[in-house]
Amino acid sequence: MQKTDFLVVGSGIAGLTYALKVAERCPDKKVTVITKTREDETNTKYAQGGVAVVNDLENDSFEKHIDDTLIAGDGLCNEKIVEIVVKEGPERVNEIIEWGANFDRNPDGDFALGKEGGHSEFRVIHHKDITGKEIERALLEAIRKRPNIEVITHCFVVDLITQHHLGYLVTKSTLDIECFGVYVLNLQTNRIEKILSRITLLATGGNGQVYRTTTNPVIATGDGVAMVYRAKGRIENMEFIQFHPTALYESDVNPSFLITEAVRGDGGILRNKNGEDFMHKYDKRLSLAPRDIVARAIDSEMKITGTEHVYLDCRHMDIDKFIHHFPNIYEKCKSIGIDVTKDMIPVAPAAHYSCGGIKTDEWGHTSIRNLFACGECASTGLHGANRLASNSLLEAMVFAHRSFLKAVVEIDGTSFKDDVPDWDASGTTAPKEMILITQSLKELKQIMSDYVGIVRTNTRIQRALRRLDILHEETEELYEKTAVSPQLCELRNLITAGYLIVKSAAFRKESRGLHFNTDYPFKCELVQNIIL
Structure with missing residues (x-):
């Protein structure tokens, strides 16, 4: 058993920002960050585009950024939260x-600003095409300088510890559910341990691996x-899964390599297999329309032409500027035989970001006491039905700070729960057939991709629910009988995430933002947030 004052689950931008702040404010308290693989293997590291932020008040304004976010969110953003962020x-x-993060600047020293889909102005600051990786580097270097922060790698969180583990009945109607820490699978000892905490923050990232094609790393x-x-x-709002166009x-190939939206912001043009610029048929903003519109447009063109991808044409762009701004994209394309000066880049939509998640208030509180959440795993109200490009890193920073402000005050009213029982693995045996897990994972990805993707129907949604019920039943039976493994835990979590996506989609009797159901093609103002 371990004890820590502040427990952080996840080592991306949200978790590390929060950890740094609480460690600095409370130098006498212990801060523990746990991550299931390496400390830098996070969704943050793979963020290419940048951070959308207003810093040029002569040409931009908070009001414009707010309006762009609200338009993208299609009526479901919490306007107060948008203004805060x-x-x-x-x-x-x-x-x-x-803390040491570097962003690209012009020769005059000002930020080199990019423009992405849905933005009315150039406001995206970036570090070439590896913005997330640069932020992750800077945060980890800062973390290592704080003596009261411990980072534990290769430690898989199995479950939150609540009154349920003390023998009490806990239901959705229970008003005072409280988090006392977590049970973790130590991947180095292969033993289940418990970490007790006074305050816990979840910053566990997204769930893109529920789909067959995703830009998310395998940890998501x-x-x-x-x-x-x-x-x-x-x-809340799990039906809103953003597919990057x-x-x-x-x-x-899993995960898919992302071609950042900034390439289109710099002039890249989407074309179908016949070389035709098709976006004028779908939106007046052309290739820089919001992501939900562009993804559906590409999906439509692929179906019309019977192809598995369209193309991004960069051949007319300044090659020196392209290589300077997008060096990793250039090298990746080159590595598979694509010369961006002569060849168009084959692209297709891939699951990218979850706009819904753990419901939080304006300070990062969840519905469970002493438990905060921020980053992609949280539903703060910022994104609504569709995330505006490059708002996610900004949201993570803002809510890490706001969670920190409350956590350092509230910790004085908390204490450790010392009577938490050890993990009970009696009656379980070592898994004998890993194929039961790997095959179920393949089935899940196929179900979600084929039935609950960019375009949905009632028939597909109901079929997905029935298939997921079977997978859930089989996996829970396996979980009860066999010793816990990270593969089994991840399968179990993905099935739950998939179920929540499908169940939320079934409840939403309209088309809005990222949820497009051909049986309900119009938006209904009466339908608001779906809370499960």
């Missing part, structure tokens, strides 16, 4: 620069959302 964003960005298995749902916490098309 946009207006507090610049200060949070300045902090991350002070919906762990935080699934754990909170099992603990009877509130989950332009992932590099490579058959049977």
